[in-house]
C-alpha cells in the first residue's frame with residue numbers, strides 16, 4: 001500500500017464482478033473486518049476492547065496506530081464500494097490487502113452506531129477527523145484532536161434490525177469466536193502487537209517480536225510451543241512455512257489448525273485433509289493436529305474473490321498442493337522423536353496419577369487384564385441402574401451368541417432377529433443416563449494438583465464451564481491468566497477420567513452445528529460417559545455381554561449413543577431367509 005491512500009467509489013462494472021454478500025453476521029465479524037482494516041493500514045499495534053452486559057456484546061472498540069485517513073478519505077469511508085485498495089478488477093490478482101470491496105464500514109454503519117476517529121500518520125500537529133455514522137446516515141463530521149491512526153467504536157449492533165439481534169449466539173460463544181478471530185490475525189501477523197480486552201480483563205496479548213514462534217508462545221504458552229516442529233516445504237505454486245505439532249498433541253476438531261494463504265487466514269477443508277494425510281496413522285481417525293501453516297501461492301493461482309468474508313479462497317492446482325502438503329508434513333515428522341518426553345508437562349500429569357494405584361493413567365487404559373476390568377466396571381454400572389418401575393423395557397430380550405471384532409456383541413432377539421450391538425456405544429448410553437441422573441459426580445483428588453495452559457479461545461469457552469465441569473467431578477479453579485489448576489478429576493466406575501477430557505469438552509462447544517446441540521450439562525456428560533465406557537477392542541465374555549444388554553434395556557433411550565450414533569443394528573429373520581433363498 002502506498003503511504004498516501006485515496007478512497008474512491010468503485011465503478012458499477014467492477015462492483016458487479018466482486019463477490020458481494022453480507023459481511024456483518026455478528027460481533028465476531030465486526031471485529032474481523034475492523035482488525036483487517038487496521039492490518040491493511042500497516043498498524044503495528046491493534047487493540048480491541050469489548051464491553052458486554054446482560055449476555056450481549058454492547059460495544060466494540062478497535063484502536064490502531066496505522067496510516068489513518070485524511071479528512072476527505074474519512075468522509076468517503078462509509079460509502080458502499082468506496083475503497084483505497086483496488087481500482088479495477090485487474091488489481092485483484094495482485095491485491096495483498098485483506099479488504100478490497102469497500103463494503104465493511106458501510107455494512108457495519110448500516111446496522112449499528114459507529115464513531116470513527118482518524119488522523120493521517122505523519123501529518124504533524126493538524127486536526128484529525130471524527131465521524132458519527134448511524135443506521136446508514138452520517139450524523140456528525142467534525143475536526144478533533146487525535147493521535148496518528150484510527151479508532152472505530154461500534155455500539156448497539158443491530159439496533160435497527162431486532163430480528164437479527166435475536167439470532168445472536170450466547171455471549172460465551174461470541175467471545176470465543178472473537179478470540180479466535182484475534183488469534184488468527186495475530187498468527188498471520190507476527191510483526192503486529194495484538195491485544196484483546198473484555199470487560200477490563202485482558203484475554204489475549206502478543207508482543208510483536210516479529211517471529212511466529214514468539215507470537216505462538218505469547219498466545220499458547222511454552223508447553224505447546226515446545227511440542228511444535230518447524231515446518232517448510234515446496235509445492236507447485238510456491239511454498240509452505242510454519243509449525244506443526246507432534247502427534248501427541250491432538251484436538252477433537254480442527255479448531256487449532258491455522259492455515260493462511262499468502263498471510264490471509266482461510267478455512268480450507270482440502271488443505272486440512274492434506275495436513276491430516278501427512279500424519280497418517282500417527283493420528284487416530286477422529287482427531288486433528290495442531291498446526292500453523294502459511295501457504296504462499298503465486299498470484300494467478302489463487303482467487304480471493306469467492307466468499308463475502310473472504311474466509312474461503314479458490315486455489316488453482318489444489319490437488320497437487322494438498323499432496324505436496326501431505327508429503328512435507330510426513331517429511332517433517334519423520335526426523336522427529338515422537339515419543340512424548342518424560343520431563344514434559346504432560347507426563348507430569350501421568351506421574352501424579354500413577355502415584356495413586358486406584359487411579360489408572362489414561363495411557364494405560366488398554367492394560368491387561370481386560371476382562372477383569374470390564375467385569376468390575378459392568379458390575380459397578382449395574383448398581384447404578386434406574387428403577388424402571390412398572391414400565392416395560394423398550395428393548396426385547398436377547399440371547400447373546402458372542403462378540404465379534406472385539407467390538408460388536410452378536411445376539412438373537414426374542415422375535416428371532418439377528419442383532420449387532422456396539423459395546424462402547426451401548427455402555428456410553430448407559431453411563432450417560434446414569435450420570436445425568438446423579439446430582440454430583442464422584443471425584444478423585446489428585447495427589448499433586450496440575451496446572452494446565454489453555455489457548456485464549458479455549459479459555460474463553462472454559463471460563464463459563466468451570467461450575468458445570470466441577471459438578472461432574474472435576475475440581476478446577478482459575479490459575480493466572482490462561483491457566484487452570486486441576487485438583488480433582490471425575491471417577492466413573494472406579495476409573496478416573498484424565499484431564500485431557502477437558503479439551504474434549506471444549507471441542508464439544510467449538511463444534512459448528514449448534515442446531516442439534518443439547519444443553520451444557522449434556523455436552524459435558526457426553527464426554528465423561530465416552531471416557532468412562534468400556535472401549536471398543538476390550539474382550540467381553542458372553543456373560544459380560546449379557547450384563548451390558550441387561551443394563552441397556554433399562555435405558556430410557558437405548559437405541560443411540562449420546563452422540564446420536566446407533567447402539568443396535570438389527571437384521572430381521574425374514575430378510576436373512578430371503579438372502580438364503582428360503583423366502
Ligand code: ADP
Nearest residue numbers: 037041068083084099100101102103104105150
Ligand atoms: P475495504 O477494506 O474493502 O477497502 P472498508 O469499508 O473496510 O473497505 O474500508 C473502506 C476504506 O476506509 C478502506 O479502503 C481504507 O481506505 C479506509 N479505512 C478503513 N479502516 C481504516 C483504518 N483502520 N485505517 C486506515 N484506513 C482505513
Ligand code: MG
Nearest residue numbers: 033037099104
Ligand atoms: Mg475492510
